[in-house]
Amino acid sequence: MTGFRTFYDFGSLRSFLNEGAKVPQIGLVPTMGALHIGHVSLIERALKENDIVVVTIFVNPKQFNNPIDLEKYPRVPEKDLALLNVYDRVVVCIPQVNDVYPENDPYEKIELGLLDTVLEGEFRPGHFDGVAHVVHNLMFYTKPSKAYFGLKDIQQLSVIKHMVASTKRPVDVVACQTVRDAHGLALSSRNLLLNEAKHKEALIIYKTLSFVKSNIKVLGKEETLKQAQAIFNQSSLELEYLDVVNRTTFGPYEKEGDDNVCCISAFCEKVRLIDNILL
Ligand code: AMP
Numbered sequence: 647m648t649g650f651r652t653f654y655d656f657g658s659l660r661s662f663l664n665e666g667a668k669v670p671q672i673g674l675v676p677t678m679g680a681l682h683i684g685h686v687s688l689i690e691r692a693l694k695e696n697d698i699v700v701v702t703i704f705v706n707p708k709q710f711n712n713p714i715d716l717e718k719y720p721r722v723p724e725k726d727l728a729l730l731n732v733y734d735r736v737v738v739c740i741p742q743v744n745d746v747y748p749e750n751d752p753y754e755k756i757e758l759g760l761l762d763t764v765l766e767g768e769f770r771p772g773h774f775d776g777v778a779h780v781v782h783n784l785m786f787y788t789k790p791s792k793a794y795f796g797l798k799d800i801q802q803l804s805v806i807k808h809m810v811a812s813t814k815r816p817v818d819v820v821a822c823q824t825v826r827d828a829h830g831l832a833l834s835s836r837n838l839l840l841n842e843a844k845h846k847e848a849l850i851i852y853k854t855l856s857f858v859k860s861n862i863k864v865l866g867k868e869e870t871l872k873q874a875q876a877i878f879n880q881s882s883l884e885l886e887y888l889d890v891v892n893r894t895t896f897g898p899y900e901k902e903g904d905d906n907v908c909c910i911s912a913f914c915e916k917v918r919l920i921d922n923i924l925l
Contacts, residue, residue, distance in 0.1 A: 650731040652738045656787040659739045663698065663789075670697035674790035674817075676781060679703040680720040680835035681729050684825040688794040691822055693735060700788045701730060703740045708747070709776030715918070720838045739788070746783050753782045756812040758805060764896050765909050766801045766920070769886055777802055778809040785815050793817050798824040798832050800907055800922045804894060824921075826852065832921045839917045848914045850881035854888065855923040858908040862890065862925060867899055878912070886911040886918070893924060 653659040663670060673696030675688045681703075692699040703726055710716035723740065730736050755775065761767055762774050785793060795803050807819050825833050830852030831845070840848060854874050862870045867890055878885055890899040893907035900906060906925040911918065 650733060650736055650738075652727060652740065654740050654742070655745050656739065656741060659700070659737065659788065662737070663700075672696060672788060672790040672792075673699045674785065674788050674793040675699060675701045676784050676793070676795075677701060677703055678705045678719065678835065679726050680722050680838055681726045682825075682833045682835065682837075684796060684798060684833040686729070687825050688796060688822050689730070689733065689736060691820070692792065692794045693733065695792060695820075696790075697735065699733070699736045700790065701736055701738050702784050702788070703738060704746060704780070704784070706746075706776060706780040707743065708779055709773050711770045711772050718839065720835050741787075746780060746787075751783070752786045753779050754813070755779070756809060758808065761801065761805050761808060761896050764891065765887055765889060766911070767896075769911060774802070774805045778805055781806050782809055782813055782815065785810075785817050790817055792820050794820045794822055796822050796824060797924075798834070798921065800893060801896060801909065804896060830856070832919075834919065836917050836919060840914060844914050844917070847881055847883060848919060850878055850883055851910055851912060851919060851921050852923075854878045855908055855910060855921060858888075858890065859923050859925055862908075867901070884913040886913065890925065 651662060673692030675692055677685050689699055689701060705719050705721060707716060727738065730738055756778060758774050767774055795806055797803065803821055810817055810819055827833060829849050831848055854877055857874045857877055858870055871888060875888060888910045890906055890908045892900055893905055907922050908925055909922040911920045
């Protein structure tokens, strides 16, 4: 069962995966496409830990609270397939909306609590319901042992862990480090929407996060965030939020703990970028 393959529905993917005498151990890497080295790092980790890696490419309409954002989201399937077809044990699945969300939908909505009301939850109402739903269904139909997610979207990672625990899906959720460019900008499919000048300006995001990491233990939360915001405001980007929280619960920052994260969201022209740094 080797050789790069692409499927456009879960039925034919499952038939392929069940072909051999022994069902392979599957690692799932869900993506929305416009793949970059950040995605590749998840795939390579998954290849080390599984027999077959299923990469899904699906721009999930349910997780976009803004229709213009959904419309503008980069879609480059030929490039994506060209990037992945060098991997022998990678199988790509590009499902249709009604395959992911059939009439007889296997998902029962769960409560997300605080995760859905702070930071991303506050600014993107309904977003995490859409994320929990799609990841549940992708897991339901592809039956992985492990699934890989980037720390780049740390709140999403907590939502997914919560969904897996609540729905008792037998899947290990594996967190992978954020991949950055040489200047610190976190790789993101949305970076494709930035021109060179905006790309440079977006570096303020990592500069701001690094300032918080270096100073919070000494200056404390309030003063650090105040100074960090002043640094950020020297740029042309528009800040949506900058805050420090507990990295698992997304409850309040714990001064004495080592379990915190600083999260940021900002608009670079009309492109919404998010990032975070573990404290
Ligand atoms: P997306 O296609 O943006 O939905 O991302 C698919 C997966 O790749 C998610 O688990 C993201 O957290 C992860 N990811 C995106 N960007 C990065 C990055 N720069 N480093 C590591 N993982 C990433």
